[in-house]
Amino acid sequence: xxxxxMSSPSDSPLLGVLGGMGPLAAADFLAKLAEETPATRDxxxxxxxxxxxxxxxxxxxxxxxxGASPLPQMLRGIAALKQAGAQAIAIACNTxxxxxxxxxxxxxxxxxxxxxxxxxxxxxxSITAGSVGLIxxxxxxxxxxxQQRLAARGLGCIIGSAEDxxxxxxxxxxxxxxxxxxxxxxxAVQAVLRLHEAGARAVVLACTExxxxxxxxxxxxxxxxxxxxxxxxxxxxxxxxRASKARGDA
Amino acid sequence: xxxxxMSSPSDSPLLGVLGGMGPLAAADFLAKLAEETPATRDxxxxxxxxxxxxxxxxxxxxxxxxGASPLPQMLRGIAALKQAGAQAIAIACNTxxxxxxxxxxxxxxxxxxxxxxxxxxxxxxSITAGSVGLIxxxxxxxxxxxQQRLAARGLGCIIGSAEDxxxxxxxxxxxxxxxxxxxxxxxAVQAVLRLHEAGARAVVLACTExxxxxxxxxxxxxxxxxxxxxxxxxxxxxxxxRASKARGDA
Numbered sequence: 001x002x003x004x005x006m007s008s009p010s011d012s013p014l015l016g017v018l019g020g021m022g023p024l025a026a027a028d029f030l031a032k033l034a035e036e037t038p039a040t041r042d043x044x045x046x047x048x049x050x051x052x053x054x055x056x057x058x059x060x061x062x063x064x065x066x067g068a069s070p071l072p073q074m075l076r077g078i079a080a081l082k083q084a085g086a087q088a089i090a091i092a093c094n095t096x097x098x099x100x101x102x103x104x105x106x107x108x109x110x111x112x113x114x115x116x117x118x119x120x121x122x123x124x125x126s127i128t129a130g131s132v133g134l135i136x137x138x139x140x141x142x143x144x145x146x147q148q149r150l151a152a153r154g155l156g157c158i159i160g161s162a163e164d165x166x167x168x169x170x171x172x173x174x175x176x177x178x179x180x181x182x183x184x185x186x187x188a189v190q191a192v193l194r195l196h197e198a199g200a201r202a203v204v205l206a207c208t209e210x211x212x213x214x215x216x217x218x219x220x221x222x223x224x225x226x227x228x229x230x231x232x233x234x235x236x237x238x239x240x241x242r243a244s245k246a247r248g249d250a
Numbered sequence: 251x252x253x254x255x256m257s258s259p260s261d262s263p264l265l266g267v268l269g270g271m272g273p274l275a276a277a278d279f280l281a282k283l284a285e286e287t288p289a290t291r292d293x294x295x296x297x298x299x300x301x302x303x304x305x306x307x308x309x310x311x312x313x314x315x316x317g318a319s320p321l322p323q324m325l326r327g328i329a330a331l332k333q334a335g336a337q338a339i340a341i342a343c344n345t346x347x348x349x350x351x352x353x354x355x356x357x358x359x360x361x362x363x364x365x366x367x368x369x370x371x372x373x374x375x376s377i378t379a380g381s382v383g384l385i386x387x388x389x390x391x392x393x394x395x396x397q398q399r400l401a402a403r404g405l406g407c408i409i410g411s412a413e414d415x416x417x418x419x420x421x422x423x424x425x426x427x428x429x430x431x432x433x434x435x436x437x438a439v440q441a442v443l444r445l446h447e448a449g450a451r452a453v454v455l456a457c458t459e460x461x462x463x464x465x466x467x468x469x470x471x472x473x474x475x476x477x478x479x480x481x482x483x484x485x486x487x488x489x490x491x492r493a494s495k496a497r498g499d500a
Contacts, residue, residue, distance in 0.1 A: 042304045
């Protein structure tokens with residue numbers, strides 16, 4: 001049987017989702033993509049194809065030195081998504097954006113950047129001056145792409161002390177991966193409030209595990225947080241609107 | 251640049267997930283797949299590729315008469331998943347299993363059946379005699395594949411009165427789609443308890459929306475429920491274990 005897989009011009013533009021880093025992050029992103037889409041029926045939701053292959057080298061280890069590069073496996077995922085008809089890529093992992101420029105150059109598709117999306121959401125909330133906090137893996141913090149983008153928007157960045165990161169932020173991320181959400185919640189809330197005390201007007205949750213920790217229960221930290229995963233979902237909705245319009249205008 | 255997309259023999263077997271029916275069902279299934287996998291680190295999770303294209307005709311309308319068939323779009327999804335290297339298919343929609351035999355014959359890949367998975371979970375809970383309740387769309391109930399599989403295991407099936415279905419079950423499903431989880435929860439809990447009063451020893455939640463409604467808050471209904479979505483995730487974990495072993499033995 002012959003089946004045409006590539007999208008035809010009449011189709012709704014297809015989003016490619018690079019997941020598998022970690023296993024729950026893509027599911028959380030896909031749920032937020034559905035939540036952020038202003039749809040009144042199933043058929044108005046954004047079509048996607050998702051590559052969720054977790055057999056990929058650890059991202060922070062590769063950035064911090066000594067670990068194998070995940071780039072070949074990520075490119076393999078983008079190639080599969082492109083072959084399936086994807087017209088743009090969203091990566092459901094903050095740390096993986098360290099390789100954004102390589103993936104863009106080698107992958108042959110536009111890639112929405114999660115840090116740009118988070119900056120757009122800060123602007124929507126009228127946070128255009130002062131400093132914001134940043135919670136991420138040590139790989140994300142050392143890579144610097146969030147700090148650079150915040151600076152380009154005139155925003156300072158507070159990452160907290162090395163002691164706080166070791167005591168609160170990294171254990172919160174590890175607790176989510178170990179499925180201990182009550183512990184993760186307690187640690188993540190403290191981490192956000194510490195950054196707020198240090199002068200952060202808002203705190204960007206720049207690790208896909210941290211929104212799961214914060215959202216586990218109500219807290220004083222929640223209103224301060226910018227969820228980078230949800231920001232990326234909103235950017236994908238905006239991309240889909242633009243791509244649909246461009247297709248309609250063509 | 252040339253990138254090989256097909257899995258190599260040394261890879262972990264790749265699961266194909268046919269989603270998009272409705273938009274949240276595949277995200278919920280993928281989260282349950284991660285939860286049900288006995289992994290101690292990211293890399294031990296099951297690799298998947300998911301096709302989430304909701305631009306597909308309504309399934310219940312097609313079964314109940316008058317609606318266009320979703321079969322061509324589902325086959326297009328399976329073809330994309332196969333091309334991406336998937337070795338078996340899980341369909342994150344109960345009603346879509348009405349076309350299981352067509353998809354199996356035309357799609358060229360094994361397809362795990364959600365009703366077989368639910369029956370396996372009932373057996374694990376030692377429910378091997380008497381009757382169980384069934385909550386699903388009118389399309390799923392009329393299609394009969396759950397009732398047939400339950401009967402083959404020696405189990406009767408209670409679907410409740412037409413009045414209860416119109417008053418409780420269908421509005422509960424609609425409320426999830428409209429993102430009104432408190433209302434959906436109240437209705438779904440009543441629906442489960444009504445089936446229990448009618449003699450059901452357990453109730454199979456055979457619509458991907460209903461577990462979201464039941465799990466919204468604790469209730470007396472929860473311990474009675476068999477979540478077909480979670481059952482399918484467990485069947486996928488078992489498939490992956492078998493497929494990995496067969497590959498290792500080859």
